[in-house]
Amino acid sequence: MDNADTSRLEVRMEYCNWHVVAGSVLALASSYVFPNQCDCQQIVGKCTGAVELTKTFGSAPSYGAELAVYSSEKVCSKVEFLVDSTPYQTILVNRNKDTESVFGTAPISPQSVRYSTCSICANTEASRDNRKPDSRTTLSPVAGTWSGYTTSMFGRQEAGVFLAIAGTAVSGHFIHPKLGNLVLYDASFVNGILAAKCNTGDGPMQISLQLVNDTLQGTWSSGMWNGSVQLSKR
Structure with missing residues (x-):
């Protein structure tokens, strides 16, 4: 292989390497939003969610609990739930699990916590690019x-x-x-x-x-x- 062939090979390798790196960056960017791009005033689909009581604390007259909140949508979603009769909501951006702390005047038990619904929020950046939420993450019958x-x-x-x-x-x-x-x-x-x-x-x-x-x-x-x-x- 002469010097000209070697130079052409190096150029092709650099071209391929650049495309691999660029492709990885684009894949990461397409699954990431900034918080101000997650608009839960616009609901574009349904997801599967759950709320789990993980810890209780406190004594009369003030009690508290930590809850694990889950969503099947990994980019931009809202999970709504009740603790006793008080409504709560958790907005999940770039993750599908978060921890919430709640407080009340009575002990909080697993029976106090009731999951309501999970909604996919509009990704305003994706809307400009005509991207839609991944339907594979919206429904899971056993979650x-x-x-x-x-x-x-x-x-x-x-x-x-x-x-x-x-x-x-x-x-x-x-x-x-x-x-x-x-x-x-x-x-x-x-x-x-x-x-x-x-x-x-x-x-x-x-x-x-x-x-x-x-x-x-x-x-x-x-x-x-x-x-x-x-x-x-x-």
């Missing part, structure tokens, strides 16, 4: 909080599950009055089947649930123990 029961040889126990969805990957918690709040791992939601594991302290528990109409139905197993699960969305 949110579910409550119901499990059965075993010892009878029936109240139970619940909180689920956050990103594509087919699932994160969340399995909530049981005796086992506590168990973190899900190796979890997925594919073809209407939710498969997950959680550590009970005595070993892993496997959960397999199928979305049937508005319920999650299936089984759990841990070692020699097993039973059924039925949950409805709150």
Whole structure:
């Protein structure tokens, strides 16, 4: 290869490298907005959200709680919820999870917190570029909080599950009055089947649930123990 060929090769490599870098920057920019570009006075779609009570504190006459607020939309969305009868809203910009602190004159429990709706807000920069929200993030039938029961040889126990969805990957918690709040791992939601594991302290528990109409139905197993699960969305 002579000097001319070497120079042409270097130019082509620089050209390719520049396009790789530029493409990466453009991909990042297309999924990022400045706060003033997120306009929640204009609602352009629906998303899936959830609100989870993570911590309580305080004593009479002043109580408080920390809430984890989730949205399936990663760029610009608004999640609305109630704590007792008081309405709240969280605006999420460039993220799909945030923490809110709420206060009241009575203790705040999981039953006090009720998710209302999740809305995709207008991205004013995207509107100028005729970009639309990614419809793949707007609906996830199992995301949110579910409550119901499990059965075993010892009878029936109240139970619940909180689920956050990103594509087919699932994160969340399995909530049981005796086992506590168990973190899900190796979890997925594919073809209407939710498969997950959680550590009970005595070993892993496997959960397999199928979305049937508005319920999650299936089984759990841990070692020699097993039973059924039925949950409805709150």
